[in-house]
Each structure stands twice: as structure tokens, then as C-alpha cells.
Amino acid sequence: MLEVIGVGFGRTGTLSLKVALERLGFGPCHHMLALFDDPGQIALWKRAARGEAVDWTEVYRNYRSTVDWPGARFWRQIADAFPAAKVVLTVRDPESWYDSAHRSIYETAMAPLPESGVDPVYAALREMSHEVVWDGVFGGRFADRDHAIRTFTEHNEAVRRALPAERLLVFRASQGWEPLCGFLGVEVPDEPFPRRNDREAFAEFIEARRAGGVDVAQRSS
Secondary structure, eight states: OOSEEEOOOTTSSHHHHHHHHHHTTOOSEEOGGGGGTOGGGHHHHHHHHTTOOOOHHHHTTTOSEEOSTTGGGGHHHHHHHOTTSEEEEEOOOHHHHHHHHIIIIIHHHHSOOOSSOOOHHHHHHHHHHIIIIITTTTTTOTTSHHHHHHHHHHHHHHHHHHSOTTTEEEEOGGGOHHHHHHHHTOOOOSSOOOOOOOHHHHHHHHHHHHTTOOOSTTOOO
8 A cells, every 4th residue: 555655757866765765664665667577567557658547556556655657647646546645746956857867768768779689578668668758748759858847847836736735745855864754754764865866877777678687776766
């Protein structure tokens, strides 16, 4: 049963939040990269992108929290399905968000696949990300900087309008443990807030998966 719903776009510190939530006892936490280990969900998210009915309690049956895409695309439905769950909107400067997302997850999604030796799970997940994120959220226009930033900003504003203040935390990873722990009603750990924001590690991870490798897991965001 979900207790925490992260609704921020990818590249707003979502993997750092995932690690933090799991450290605080709200794991397992659903995240796009986790689908490499749970590929059976990929077809489900494609159906959701096409507007088919989804049983969200079944999707998140084994999870206590969720962050990042694909869940962030369906934040309204998920928040309605779990009305007692608290919601965290991760944010960052829109210009720096776009630059980061373009250089990492977007370029990876658009890069040609090798003619052979591709991890089939990676290929399926990439196809799903097009349906859910690049075509679904951004209407196939992420390369249009103004359009993508406007979509990002409008998403954040829609979340703020839709959810009551007592249910929503607008959060920057740079703020560290205190606001997150205060919002969730848990003690602050005696350790640094996790940082998972290395584009080089992300590229290394994806390259390993494209070639069928498995290592480098969860070092990127």
C-alpha cells in the first residue's frame, strides 16, 4: 500500500528521493530504473499510456512509495487511488532541469539502438518511455525547449493547485533530510542525505543495459 507518492519529473532528484525514502522505511520504492528488475510491469504502463483501465492497488501491491516516471505521468489517478498517501513534488530550476534531462534521459531515449546485442528489457523499457513520457507527457516535442519547460512548469503548478497543503511537500533535494522527515513524521537520520545525480554514472548504467549488462545499478538519477 503506497504511503508516499513522488510526482516530480525525472531529473529533479527522484533517485535521491527514492534512496532517502527507503532509508526512512518507506521501501520498496517504485522508480523507472526498477523496471529493469520487474519487466513484467512494462506492458502495464504501456496500457496506461493508451488510456486503458489500471488497477493501481495491484500495480503498487509490493511498494510503499513511488517516485519518477512512469508514475509521475499518472499522478492524479495514483493520488486518488491512495487518498491517505502523502505527496512529494521534487522541483528544480526549470532551465537547469531541461539541460540535465536533455543531456541524459532524452538523448538516451533518442539514440539509435545497436543492430544486435541489445538487452531486450532495455529495448522494451525504452519503447514504453516513449509512449509514457516523450510522446505522452511532452507530445513528441521535448526537443522544443520552450514547450518542454512550459510542460514542466504547468505540471508543477497543477500539482500545487490540486493537492491541499497538508498533503503536499514541495521539495528540493538540496534541502536535505529535515523538511522531508518533518513532513513524513519520522526522525532525521544521523547521516548525509543521499545524492544520486551523476550523469556519467547514468550513461554508464544505460550503456551496460544496452549491451545486456547488469552492474552499475542505481548510481544515477
